[in-house]
Amino acid sequence: MTDLNHPKGLAIVTGASRGIGAEYARALGNRGYPLLLVGRDEERLQQVGENISRDHRVAVTVKCLDLAQAEAAHQLFVTAQQCNTHMAILINNAGFGLYGTFTDMPMSRIRAMLQLHITTVVESTRLFLPHMIERQSGAIINVASVAGFLPIPYMAEYAATKAFLISFSESLAEEVHTSGVTIQACCPGFTETEFHTTAGYRPRNPLRAQTAEAVVQASLSGLDRKQRHVTIGWQGWVSDIFSRFLPRSMVVRIVGKQVKPRTPHTSSPSVST
Numbered sequence: 001m002t003d004l005n006h007p008k009g010l011a012i013v014t015g016a017s018r019g020i021g022a023e024y025a026r027a028l029g030n031r032g033y034p035l036l037l038v039g040r041d042e043e044r045l046q047q048v049g050e051n052i053s054r055d056h057r058v059a060v061t062v063k064c065l066d067l068a069q070a071e072a073a074h075q076l077f078v079t080a081q082q083c084n085t086h087m088a089i090l091i092n093n094a095g096f097g098l099y100g101t102f103t104d105m106p107m108s109r110i111r112a113m114l115q116l117h118i119t120t121v122v123e124s125t126r127l128f129l130p131h132m133i134e135r136q137s138g139a140i141i142n143v144a145s146v147a148g149f150l151p152i153p154y155m156a157e158y159a160a161t162k163a164f165l166i167s168f169s170e171s172l173a174e175e176v177h178t179s180g181v182t183i184q185a186c187c188p189g190f191t192e193t194e195f196h197t198t199a200g201y202r203p204r205n206p207l208r209a210q211t212a213e214a215v216v217q218a219s220l221s222g223l224d225r226k227q228r229h230v231t232i233g234w235q236g237w238v239s240d241i242f243s244r245f246l247p248r249s250m251v252v253r254i255v256g257k258q259v260k261p262r263t264p265h266t267s268s269p270s271v272s273t
């Protein structure tokens, strides 16, 4: 069993300046973990870090880092090594959404998403995991999404990156299952954070959102039970039922109708960078 109640190593949380990442940081601080918190917004990161170290009396290191840059995983790893304690938990949480017609998306945003959700996560896992295996303990949580369960028109690249994360996490979890290391794909549904504002997407029924706290509570209690896949919220169950009983092409059409932007758009013929 992954012992999260004993202060025995560093917990690294990416995207800790707000939302789900800040909640992971608070919950792990509460469990006595020294923390390395990563994001780009230094002021908010500092604020989150100061509150946690005041409330839970744990050491908090804050690192301002754009994880959508090449070499970010390496910088993260070097920073973690400088914290002078072994690496117990890595939460790959940083992410953002893109909403709209694919051909209207700036290429620079698509590239940043692929780097942040895929390349940096894979490279970080490759760097941190051997140390955990060597110690025969540790955990990596990759925050995916129920958006990874099905193709989603108008969020095509977001859904595809999250599908990658689910597959990657579950495959690795099986590879390392006798090593003492737990790998979890955390798949929240619609959660109250700034995510939707950043993505430019206003969900049609915002009343059915869960809190970031509920996501983290489910994820960490799942980790205590070595759960490799945690789904949080009603959207996961709906996707599951849809895909069991309806042909995939029909499900994608229904999802596309739900998600399609209401305002007419003009599709640009070229993709900007």
Ligand SMILES: NC(=O)c1ccc[n+]([C@@H]2O[C@H](COP(=O)([O-])OP(=O)(O)OC[C@H]3O[C@@H](n4cnc5c(N)ncnc54)[C@H](OP(=O)(O)O)[C@@H]3O)[C@@H](O)[C@H]2O)c1
Residues within 6 Å of the ligand: 014, 015, 016, 017, 018, 019, 020, 021, 038, 039, 040, 041, 042, 065, 066, 067, 068, 069, 093, 094, 095, 096, 097, 116, 143, 144, 145, 146, 187, 188, 189, 190, 191, 192, 193, 194, 195, 196, 198
């Ligand atoms: N909210 C939902 O409904 C929902 C549902 C399913 C899955 N998720 C997933 O949950 C994760 C957290 O999202 P959230 O809902 O908490 O959204 P959020 O409130 O917008 O927080 C996103 C976090 O990611 C960080 N981040 C974004 N780009 C970054 C970059 N290039 N480098 C470093 N950090 C970066 C942000 O920090 P800075 O701005 O300081 O860099 C922020 O701390 C994401 O992976 C998202 O896909 C969210």
